[in-house]
Amino acid sequence: MPPLRLAMLGAGNVAESYVRQIRRLREEGVNVELAAICSRSLDPARRLAEIFGIAESGTDIAALLSRKDIDAVIVLTPMQCHAEHVRLALASGKHVLSEKTLAASAEEGCGIAALAAERGLLLRAAPFTTLSPVFRDARHRLERGEIGEALCCRALYGWEGPDWADWFFRPGAGALRDLGVYALTTLTGLLGPVASVFAQASEVKPDDHGQGLQLSLRFTSGCVGTITTQFVGQDWDPKGLQLWTAETGCWRLFEEDATWPWTDGVRDFCASIIEGASGDLSIDHVLHVLDIIDQALASLDCGMPMAVASRFAPPSLRSRLDMNKSHRIHNPLTLT
Numbered sequence: 001m002p003p004l005r006l007a008m009l010g011a012g013n014v015a016e017s018y019v020r021q022i023r024r025l026r027e028e029g030v031n032v033e034l035a036a037i038c039s040r041s042l043d044p045a046r047r048l049a050e051i052f053g054i055a056e057s058g059t060d061i062a063a064l065l066s067r068k069d070i071d072a073v074i075v076l077t078p079m080q081c082h083a084e085h086v087r088l089a090l091a092s093g094k095h096v097l098s099e100k101t102l103a104a105s106a107e108e109g110c111g112i113a114a115l116a117a118e119r120g121l122l123l124r125a126a127p128f129t130t131l132s133p134v135f136r137d138a139r140h141r142l143e144r145g146e147i148g149e150a151l152c153c154r155a156l157y158g159w160e161g162p163d164w165a166d167w168f169f170r171p172g173a174g175a176l177r178d179l180g181v182y183a184l185t186t187l188t189g190l191l192g193p194v195a196s197v198f199a200q201a202s203e204v205k206p207d208d209h210g211q212g213l214q215l216s217l218r219f220t221s222g223c224v225g226t227i228t229t230q231f232v233g234q235d236w237d238p239k240g241l242q243l244w245t246a247e248t249g250c251w252r253l254f255e256e257d258a259t260w261p262w263t264d265g266v267r268d269f270c271a272s273i274i275e276g277a278s279g280d281l282s283i284d285h286v287l288h289v290l291d292i293i294d295q296a297l298a299s300l301d302c303g304m305p306m307a308v309a310s311r312f313a314p315p316s317l318r319s320r321l322d323m324n325k326s327h328r329i330h331n332p333l334t335l336t
């Protein structure tokens, strides 16, 4: 059986993490091969090709996409380029995995999803937080009713922001699409669709990237939530979850496997193509998050809450968790 042959568009900051994840999959016996890497300037692509033994590197996206021996493309270019690159790859008959965000708007994302469906191709997009062991543990506990009904939630995600590229701060990107998107994906993955959003932003000088954003969400379940995000502040990288229940009356820490890679969407993507399955990631979920972002930005403009019309089914939790693993320790002393 020939391997699933991948090509990568973009050889910037995240590319090596993806290359390493594909190498890990090969070591685990997944029949996949990274055959080519393409960038705007040749040097970064050539460097990765030399280090990791990728057969081909170049700058000609059209030539790469016209190759009949490439089955799927991973898009790692700046987010303002994603829609164009994803469309080109789909039009060339390739399955596509895109970094976030898939498109500049939900409408553009829906058009891309329709193209993929029309061509019978798999389309998936980051973030992949719903594949993480921490997310899955939290969802199982919610489903089992360990904290009763979820009535309110909050998430925050910020950090000082990238210093290797300025496109992150240009129109079409920004803190909400770069960082807030993780919190939106996780909270909607846990609690289901959002029915309305109200957004507020701090006032900033034009050259200040530190604009703070706060979203107030109302979920279709009746739960309410807030998300705070900005290119300043606290990063977020959970190694487990903390749980308080009325029965125990204390915080308990459930540690998770800290080796889970955030590029793990590649595993779900490749396995889905190889097995002809739909996998654990959902494009409807991606489109719903894009819809929330659209409506949050509209809310910033008009100063009013905005309805979110799209819906999606909760992501599946195919990988079952063993809730009795020894590393799930009860250690309230580690918490303040």
Ligand SMILES: NC(=O)c1ccc[n+]([C@@H]2O[C@H](COP(=O)([O-])OP(=O)(O)OC[C@H]3O[C@@H](n4cnc5c(N)ncnc54)[C@H](OP(=O)(O)O)[C@@H]3O)[C@@H](O)[C@H]2O)c1
Binding pocket: 009, 010, 011, 012, 013, 014, 015, 039, 040, 041, 042, 044, 076, 077, 078, 079, 081, 099, 100, 101, 164, 165, 178
């Ligand atoms: N960096 C992170 O921590 C991080 C984490 C998670 C997800 N992501 C996502 O990953 C994606 C890539 O981020 P990054 O940090 O790797 O970006 P990056 O370092 O700026 O790299 C972007 C890559 O795309 C190429 N490129 C730029 N403009 C292009 C164009 N018009 N046409 C074709 N190629 C072009 C660049 O080539 P040149 O080098 O020649 O400009 C470079 O190879 C983004 O969607 C981002 O949101 C990033």
